[in-house]
Amino acid sequence: MRSRDTEFQKNLKRFARRRVVVVGTALVLLFIIAALAAPILTKADPNVQDLSELLHPPGGGHLLGTDELGRDIWSRILYGARVSLLVGLSSVGIAIAVGVPLGAMAGFYGGWIDEVMMRALDVMLAFPGVLLTIVLVVILGPSLRNVIISVGVYAMPNFARLARGEALSIRSNEYIEAAQAVGAPNWWIIWDHMLPNIISPIIIMGTLSVGNAILTAASMGFLGMGAPPTIPEWGAMLSNGRKYLLVAPHAATIPGLAILLLVLGLNLLGDGLRDILDPKMKN
């Protein structure tokens, strides 16, 4: 008991010592607070238009100015944090929920199951970058839900590979054979023996993937395939604002900065977690 405590304390200390990790955590927390406390932090409805107050620069009645329809950018940024976090977390959630069991199955059973699944992943990965996401969103139709699904599908192969690798390495373990011998079902064996090994890499990859997912979703918004305009999505805000880059640069700059800071925070956090949780990286 004692030793585990010190291990935890050691981790915590290591965590706190790395200033970048603290900064990352602070950034992510800041956006989580912004998302949760949006109604307290702003009185303005993110969707209320004021056609007489278009593209007002920051200051005055609007902390961060207004957009091309006279909507308050500050409140759209706050409510937008909800959208970005929702998109990031749920698409990665989908990727994990689908990718990990598939990968684990492939790795554990091997043989043709493994072959079929890995080749299927190869086919998916042969659609490089955002292309797959673009095509999926066009097929499913542009909506927040479909963006989440498409981004999730895009992120899925990474988790499947991770789980497969882990499953492969435990398959040959003696205690697995022992467990099988006493009649434990395979899914239980996978769950019980793989989970402890896989949980830290998933947390690390998950944190980093949330950032990536947010970037991909924002790219979709930028290409005009994202959430409907009434949802304050940062990528779409930036995309709409870029038309006014010359006359009202704030309309594009502010949402872009928001994306950058949130993703940076997630990456700093993910990096820090890797240093702490991944034993291979420990020096």
Next chain:
Amino acid sequence: MSTKATRIVAILVSLLLVAVTVTGCGSKPNASNSLTYAVGTDAKTLDPQFVNDLPSAVAAMQIHETLVARDENMNLVPGLATEWSVSSDGKTWTFKLRKGVKFHDGTDFNADAVKYTLDRMLDKATASPRRSVVSMITGVKVVDASTVQITTDQPFGPFLAQLSTYNVAMMSPTAAKAAGVKGYGQKPVGTGPFKFKSWTPGEKLVLERNDSYWGTKPTIKELTFKVVPEDATRVMLLKTGDAQVVGGVPAFQIDDLKKDANITLIAKPGFRTIYVGMNNSQKPFDDPRVRQAVNYAIDREAIVKNLLRGQATIAVGPESTTIPGAAKTLQTVYTHDVAKAKQLLKDAGYPDGFKTVFHTPSGRYPMDQQVSEAIVGQLKEAGIQAELKVMDWGAYNDMLTKGTESRLFLLGKGSPSADPDMTLSLSFGTKASMNQAFYSNKQVDGLLADQRKETNADKRAQILQQIQDLVQKDAAWANLYYETITVGTRANVKGLQVLPNELIFFNKVTIGK
């Protein structure tokens, strides 16, 4: 940093420089007799018979010309035909052709060329997507080298207007035969003031002066259409002088550009109507009172004044008042009146309003998505809760044609023939291809057929007026505004012709110091 590290960095940087030199350097040509026109969208084809979008039309019409042309006020004027007459039964048209005109490849422009061009378009094997523009033609007869006779299946009122559309521009039979139906679009040969030089799709189209042009010879030697999709970038190019002419200037840039002494803005009331379509075949929009309520709920003035910075004219009806023969005023006028809208909704059985969907394209028309967003906000005040959905053009088009999901939607319509017939028929005729509102009125259908057969211009105008009044009263659409065409030029560019149908002509342009 240690010296070794510095050395490695130095090696790497020099590697970079080498690589970069290998990829090559270019230079920017900038002669004063060349002009760069920055456009948002590249042309798709330069074959007039396959053109069905504006960017292609503008490019193709620098190279080609029509028998009947339009002046800047959209009056029909002689083009490649100098005079024309119609037989007493209204079915046979005789055109006298301009003499001494040659195509860019040296082929003579004559009656054979006219016959070839029209026959090619009529030939179903050509598969022109705009065959309907000439489908009333039953025969083209060469009388002599400079006289041609065209017969139609029945008297066709707007015939000259049809012949003035870009689709019926004359092409060199020699070149067209050599290139084949698929090839001509990349190797166009016409009689126009500019001839085709080169085309890098998605990047630029280069035209050069036709030194043997029959009309006013251009002073510009080289005309480049440069494709620049980003609105802001196009404006920047104009500011830096990298482009001399820029199309589709966004409304928000106008105040800023007006302050710039190096830039001139040309604003011309255009033909394009932007409207809110309503699916007349679906509840609750099958009730004219609901459609009228939508009309009253929209504050067109706020949209035009604030959102579009005055770069539009509030609509009186479906056809822009600048189109020759379109109604200037209509009996029914819809002004912003929320109380009236609510009353109408109550009468129709929706005292608390209703929920519906509003579909919009994004980037198809200037500010389209923003206008839709504003309208959704305005409809809310009258109790109509519309959920806004953005769709890409392909899916949007499909959804509107099927008509099961569509309720409210934003659309625009131009007027390729500059005559109300074409778009009124296509938009309001029962089951016509542009009738995404699923509007159907037997009286309108009858009148649409009548005006086509009417060759007396005044009588035809009366029927057209009647159609527009009926459609407006039925509130098939909520017409919003007519777009203003805004073209920005460097101040030293003079003589640019901008037509209300969004065509632009460069042959009279001079570039000063």
Next chain:
Amino acid sequence: MSKMLLRRAAMSIPILLAVSVLVFMMIHLMPGDPARIIAGDSATEEDIAMVRTTLGLDKPVVTQYAVYMANVFKGDLGTSLRTHRPVVDEIKVRLPNTIRLAAVAMVLSVVFGVAIGVISASRPYSWADSASMVGALVGVSMPTFYLGLMLMLLFSVKLGWVPLLADNSLKSMILPAVTLGARSLALLARMTRSSMLEVLNQDYILASRAQGLPGNVILYSRALKNSMTTILTVAGLEFGHLMAGAVVTEQVFAWPGIGRLIVESIWARDFPVVQASVLIIAVAFVLINLLTDILYTVVNPRVRFR
């Protein structure tokens, strides 16, 4: 070894076939009627029907796929529905632009990424190291289009240093290449640093240090050479991503590459062009990965004996 590579090369054929089927299926699942889009705004129903028949769009999807693939094996990628140009011509114009942009971006990111990584690794946890690594993280976190717009605003509009438009000059390629390459640069810097540090901590480095070789020589020759495998792998994989990532960058800079062609063609439901361009990118991607594997074994002979 070569057997494994052959197997991998052979494996890419069914993968690419599967990709072609998938692309074809997905394209036909997209809502939208190409005939209607191609016929344009003021077309009559009759016009639209004619376009549909001419383009063979009235046939069943399976037939269309069979016809398409048969033509592909004959070397005919079909004709663009939108422009009537042969698809090969469309791609011939656009692909080199994308490759050129990706190549310059690649060179930029390898040169600067490795340089930054080496500097960082040579002074771990120093001020320069922290600054580089935070900078690299910013690079990874930056939305491509945001970086592009900001660079454009600063260097083209405010300072006027580089032209706004691609005119094939090197100068005009700088901003798009930096935008496209930023992410790879950052990744490479991080990879170089961590793999060099890893190597530096290995026993044999300590051993050779003990043998009395000067520290710097060890650091830069051995560590960098040993890190080359990682760098190569990452760089190879990144090149594929660069070509695909160009979709967004090309949009921002109006770069006439294949990424923009794909997006435009998706909007226009120009199926043959989407089909061929996505396939070509997929082929390039698979080939680059294969090449990376080959290079990997060449640079790192130890792999052969595994």
